[in-house]
Amino acid sequence: MTKYYKSLFVAAVGALALSTGAVAQSSGATAVEANAFPNFAEESAGEDFDPAKIEALEARMAQFVADGDTKGIATLLVKDGKVISQMKAGIRRLSDNAPITEDTIYRIYSMTKPVTGVALMALYEEGKFSLDDPVSKYIPEFENLKVVKSFDENGSNVVLEPLEAQPTMRQLMSHTAGFAYGLVGDDPANKAFRDQNILASPDMQSFIDGVAKIPLMHQPGKSWFYSASVDVQGAIVERLSGMKFGAFLKTRIFDPLGMDDTGFAVPADDYDRFSDVFGYHPVTKDFIRVPFPRVAFKPETIGMESGGGGLVSTMSDYARFCQMLANGGEFRGARILKAETVKLMRTNVLTGDQKVNIAGTLSEAVVKTLGFGLDFGIIRNDGVNGTVQGDGTYFWGGAAGTWFWIDPVHDLFFIGMIQRFGQNGPDTDFRGISRDLVYDALKND
Secondary structure (H helix, E strand, C coil): CCHHHHHHHHHHHHHCCCCCCCCCCCCHHHHCCHHHCCCHHHCCCCCCECHHHHHHHHHHHHHHHHCCCCCEEEEEEEECCEEEEEEEEEEEECCCCEECCCCCEEECHHHHHHHHHHHHHHHHHCCCCCCCCEHHHCCHHHCCCEEEEECCCCCCCCEEEECCCCCEHHHHHCCCCCCCCCCCCCCHHHHHHHHCCHHHCCCHHHHHHHHHCCCECCCCCCCCCCCCHHHHHHHHHHHHHCCCHHHHHHHHHHHHHCCCCCECCCCHHHHHHECCCEEEECCCCEEEECCCHHHCCCHHHCCCCCCCCCCEEEHHHHHHHHHHHHCCCEECCEECCCHHHHHHHCCCCCCCCCCCCHHHCCCHHHHCCEEECCCCEEECCCCCCCCCCCCCCEEEECCCCCEEEEECCCCEEEEEECCEECCCCCCCCHHHHHHHHHHHHECCC
């Protein structure tokens, strides 16, 4: 394996907390009504947006393909439950240049995390747990976790200390519990995740057993660090519900919302719709298909059902999920969560030195606009910090470039779907460019 392919392989494994079991499949009559949303045929800028600027938004999204920033792209803008804009450009498959279509299936990776959070909060509503409960109440394997106190610049001479307090469910859902992930960081905890290949665990119990042997990065509640905590949440869903994680998602979220193409693997009959995922080749200066089995999302190529990054989905399916959240937990008669629970999830819980800054890559100005709720990033707009999104906008993205946000102030959401690992490739701000163009097109409402 060449050094280039090894780098892509690491990116794929890091992006994909591997998953098995639940396969996306049609749920029959339960999804008939939901299939009318989103209705792409009724796309209209309406009274809230400047039609010329919506055209400019769509043209700029298509330009990403023309410029070689991605092989394919699809975007969707919905306001007040109506499709304002939808576009698609480019290809989903390199071998025959098959185009992006409305029903293309994408790896959504970490856009799985909000789905997992909704599943866990459905159990919260049933009184299965409290946000102040210790995680070890449901994962007793974590009762004797240690914490990294110090280590030298080489990551050796590690000194551990005991927990000052057990990490709580609230901390678990806000990435402040102290768990590592292994995607970035040269500290002993993150290195252990990589060295022990924790994200490639074959099943949920193996994952939990592996995490239990790795110390926390810091004392619970001290700071924010993007972590494997959402995979832990998937395990808790299993233990509290008595169901396999994928089966719970299908029964409680996917079937009620008509998300027929969302699951942990792509059925053979639907594989033609599944997009390639592309990686940038530094020699050819182009994106090429990533060939590894671990990005194939076939039942035989994946491991545990990953709450942190294991789902595939379509634009329409994820739009139904977003509309449910925008509606306060309900979609076309299917109540998934109470409105107050959705509000709780999208409320910033960070305090003091807890700042969202993945791998230290964000400027101080951007960090000031960010908070974190329960499995959602939060935009904080105080009127002076320069952000154009409504205060309390909640969002996240995925490792292959997918992104979304839901703005409760303007009752709109936006989804972007691409499939590329950007390491060593063009440094393209898909999210920022789309955000600025959407709000430029939005008239004062």
